[in-house]
Amino acid sequence: MRKARTQQAICWLMRAATYSIVLVIASIIFKIVWNGLPAISWEFLTARPRLSGSEGGILPAIVGTLVLVVGTIAVALPLGICSAIYLSEYAKQGKFTRAIRLAILTLAGVPSIVFGLFGLGLFVIFLRFGASIIAGCLTLACMILPIIIVSSEEALRAVPQSLREGSLALGATKWQTIRKNVLPYSIPGMLTGSILGIGRAAGETAPILLTVAAFYLPRLPKSIFDQVMALPYHLYILATQHPDVEKVRPMQYGTALVLLTLVLGVNLAAILLRIRIRRRQKW
Amino acid sequence: MKTAWQEKAVKLTLFSAASTSILIVLGIFTFLGKEAGHFAVTPGIEKLLSGRWVPVSFQEESFGLLPLITGSLLVTVLAMVLTIPFGVGASVYISELARPLEREILKPFIEILAGIPSVVIGFFGLVVLAPLVKGAFGLPTGFTALTGAALLALMAIPTVISISEDAIRSVPESYKAASLALGASRMQTMWRVTVPAALPGIVAAVMLGTGRVIGETMAVMMVTGNAAVITGSPFKSVRTMTATIAAEMGEVPFGSEHYRALFCVGIVLLLATFGLNIIAQKVLKKYRMG
Numbered sequence: 001m002r003k004a005r006t007q008q009a010i011c012w013l014m015r016a017a018t019y020s021i022v023l024v025i026a027s028i029i030f031k032i033v034w035n036g037l038p039a040i041s042w043e044f045l046t047a048r049p050r051l052s053g054s055e056g057g058i059l060p061a062i063v064g065t066l067v068l069v070v071g072t073i074a075v076a077l078p079l080g081i082c083s084a085i086y087l088s089e090y091a092k093q094g095k096f097t098r099a100i101r102l103a104i105l106t107l108a109g110v111p112s113i114v115f116g117l118f119g120l121g122l123f124v125i126f127l128r129f130g131a132s133i134i135a136g137c138l139t140l141a142c143m144i145l146p147i148i149i150v151s152s153e154e155a156l157r158a159v160p161q162s163l164r165e166g167s168l169a170l171g172a173t174k175w176q177t178i179r180k181n182v183l184p185y186s187i188p189g190m191l192t193g194s195i196l197g198i199g200r201a202a203g204e205t206a207p208i209l210l211t212v213a214a215f216y217l218p219r220l221p222k223s224i225f226d227q228v229m230a231l232p233y234h235l236y237i238l239a240t241q242h243p244d245v246e247k248v249r250p251m252q253y254g255t256a257l258v259l260l261t262l263v264l265g266v267n268l269a270a271i272l273l274r275i276r277i278r279r280r281q282k283w
Numbered sequence: 284m285k286t287a288w289q290e291k292a293v294k295l296t297l298f299s300a301a302s303t304s305i306l307i308v309l310g311i312f313t314f315l316g317k318e319a320g321h322f323a324v325t326p327g328i329e330k331l332l333s334g335r336w337v338p339v340s341f342q343e344e345s346f347g348l349l350p351l352i353t354g355s356l357l358v359t360v361l362a363m364v365l366t367i368p369f370g371v372g373a374s375v376y377i378s379e380l381a382r383p384l385e386r387e388i389l390k391p392f393i394e395i396l397a398g399i400p401s402v403v404i405g406f407f408g409l410v411v412l413a414p415l416v417k418g419a420f421g422l423p424t425g426f427t428a429l430t431g432a433a434l435l436a437l438m439a440i441p442t443v444i445s446i447s448e449d450a451i452r453s454v455p456e457s458y459k460a461a462s463l464a465l466g467a468s469r470m471q472t473m474w475r476v477t478v479p480a481a482l483p484g485i486v487a488a489v490m491l492g493t494g495r496v497i498g499e500t501m502a503v504m505m506v507t508g509n510a511a512v513i514t515g516s517p518f519k520s521v522r523t524m525t526a527t528i529a530a531e532m533g534e535v536p537f538g539s540e541h542y543r544a545l546f547c548v549g550i551v552l553l554l555a556t557f558g559l560n561i562i563a564q565k566v567l568k569k570y571r572m573g
Contacts, residue, residue: 007470011380017372018381018389021440025396028407082300090294091301103304109491109560110311110553111498113525117532117549121314125537142307149304173286175293203400206500206525210532232402232501239406240505249410256403267398271391 029260036257039250045258048218053238054248056218058255063220064228065202065262068212071137071224072144072201077194079141080148084190087149088156089178108146115143116210124211132225136212143207144197151193155186188277195270203263205232215241231259315553318546322346326540331547336511336522338531338541346544348551350511354428354521355497358507361432361517362439362496363489369436370443370492371485377444378451379473390448397441405505408434413506422518426508429517434502439492446491450484451477483570490563494556500525524548 047057083100091097119139129135159182167177205213213233221228235255242248322328326346333347377389412433413425454477462472478485508520509530528545535542 007468011470014372014376014380017369018376021369021373021396022389022392024437025392025399027411028399028404029395031407031411032403079300079303082297083304086297086301090297100301100304103308105560105564106308106557107304109494109498109556111500111525111556113498113500113528114311114315114549114553114556117528117546118311118314120532121318121546122310126314145304145307173290175290199398203398203402205400205402206529209529232400235406236402236501236505239409252406256406259400260403263398263400264395267395271394 032253032256032260035250035253036260039254040257044254049216050218052216053234053242053251054244058229058231058234058251058258060218060220061229061231061234061255062258064213064230065232065259067133067221067228068136068140068208068230069198069202071133072140073194073198075137075141076144076148076197080145080194080197081152081190083145083149084152084156085178085183088153089174089182104146104149107142108150110143111206112143112204113206113210115139116207118142119207119211130225131212131214131227133212133221133228134224136208136228137224139207139211140201140204143204144201147197147200148190148193151196152186152190155189155193156182158189159185188273192270192274192277195266195273199263199266199270202266203232203259205230205236208233231255231262235259311553315546315549318543319550322540322543322547331544334513336527338535338544344540346540346547348524348548350513351522351524351527351548352551353513353515354507354511355523355525357428357515357517357521358431358435358503358523359493359496361428362435363493365433365436366439366443366492366496367489370440370489371447373440374444374447374451374485374488375473375478378448379477393441393444396437397445401438401499401501402505404434404437405502408502408506420518424508424520426506426520427518428507428514428521431503431507431521431523432517434506435496435499438499438502439496442495443488443492446488447481447485450481450488453484454480483566487563487566490559490566494559494563497559498525498552498556500529504529524552528552 044057045062046059048059049061050056087097087100091100116139119135119142123129123135123138124131127135163181163185164177167181168174172180208230212227213230214227215237217227217229235252238248238252238255239245322331330346331348333345334349335345335347336350337343337345373393377386377393381389408430413430415425416422416427416430416433417425458476458480459472462476463469467475503523504526507523507526509522509526510520511522511527512519514521528548531541532545535545
């Protein structure tokens with residue numbers, strides 16, 4: 001009897017652990033939404049900041065983040081998908097393939113601030129790009145590359161072997177087979193991974209801190225060699241470096257809400273897309 | 284003839300794309316190693332072993348990594364003390380005890396946590412958790428190692444849950460069936476059969492979570508107070524390696540000793556996470572859970 005009661009207690013403890021995590025997540029989101037909504041206005045979203053961010057809006061930071069995300073994806077997506085096609089369709093078991101896989105695993109574990117140091121050393125200083133959009137995008141692209149490769153490879157491997165064999169048997173070459181019979185079926189899966197990568201690129205602060213982000217720059221970028229403001233960095237500056245932290249609280253909550261909406265919206269899109277693919281694709 | 288040529292070109296393109304991952308890893312080690320190497324020559328690697336980090340000073344600068352390493356260690360250990368019971372408890376609950384519908388709701392909800400940007404979590408810590416810690420323990424400031432550790436635990440938990448849940452699920456159904464057939468209760472089966480069988484995967488999950496914790500920058504920088512002192516107290520302010528790089532890199536002159544010392548900090552970080560990752564992957568692979 002006593003044993004049964006202990007077991008019950010353990011079960012309840014684990015349930016409590018699980019739901020306390022849920023509670024904390026909910027309270028973070030609630031706190032940001034509740035305090036952030038009053039700060040959101042048309043002016044906040046479309047005006048430039050004034051008085052080092054105390055007044056005005058956050059348009060340059062929103063534009064900056066969007067520019068960074070688009071640039072990052074433009075670099076990382078083709079590179080990631082090509083790597084995945086090589087790994088899934090061409091690579092043979094061997095030293096080189098093992099080295100690639102080890103490299104991808106290593107990249108996935110490198111801390112974001114170390115990517116920042118690497119970007120600073122290679123793109124900003126060695127290649128003389130300076131702190132610029134191009135340096136930031138390349139750094140972020142290195143960071144999200146493993147996410148895109150891993151999910152694209154998974155999508156490619158999910159295509160049944162018979163589709164490839166059928167095409168090859170009809171006399172198509174390997175590349176024709178991949179292009180016409182494999183890629184079309186794996187595109188949705190690849191998209192899911194890229195969307196997750198977008199979310200990561202939009203939310204990271206540490207790499208852009210060292211390679212592109214401007215402390216305060218109330219104008220829009222004109223070329224890829226300009227610096228930009230970015231939402232996560234702007235939030236960090238407002239929350240910790242601003243001379244009157246308490247007074248600009250509403251601006252901080254507003255910025256946090258915009259960033260959170262952007263990143264969670266992107267992640268939600270990825271989750272929904274994944275569910276749709278699973279429903280539709282039954283081989 | 285044209286197609287054969289085309290096939291070769293495609294293969295070569297894909298091959299070079301796949302090689303970039305290797306190039307990036309080599310690049311990271313080269314560029315961090317280059318600056319750290321300069322530091323090792325002048326002023327010499329023994330400078331890093333001192334117990335004081337005073338990079339800007341009118342008398343004598345001191346680049347001892349010890350306070351930063353102990354800061355990172357303290358925060359990491361505290362974070363893992365919080366992460367392990369919650370993360371492992373939740374993963375066992377979700378995979379073994381929760382009803383199917385409950386599981387379908389809980390899993391994506393916890394995945395959301397993984398998607399929240401670290402700077403937003405840091406901001407939450409700044410406005411909610413730090414005052415809470417200050418009040419609860421009667422401290423002069425809420426910016427302590429403990430505050431940082433709590434936020435880091437939040438960020439490690441999704442990683443730990445998702446990997447250990449996979450490990451628990453990959454335990455063959457036949458193990459459980461055999462245990463139940465021998466008359467063991469559901470709870471006994473769970474604790475004596477399923478969890479032990481999944482243990483290597485759970486250990487690997489905790490290690491990967493630790494890697495994430497050591498490398499985290501923004502949240503930690505916003506709430507730990509950033510005082511470079513050697514302490515073992517969770518209620519003191521500490522400065523981690525990541526926060527040091529992020530906070531100081533913006534102000535150092537390129538090529539100075541301070542600049543190079545920060546790259547040395549980067550190398551230590553890189554090696555620590557690299558080591559943890561490799562061991563975790565070895566464990567996962569050995570038990571075929573990866």
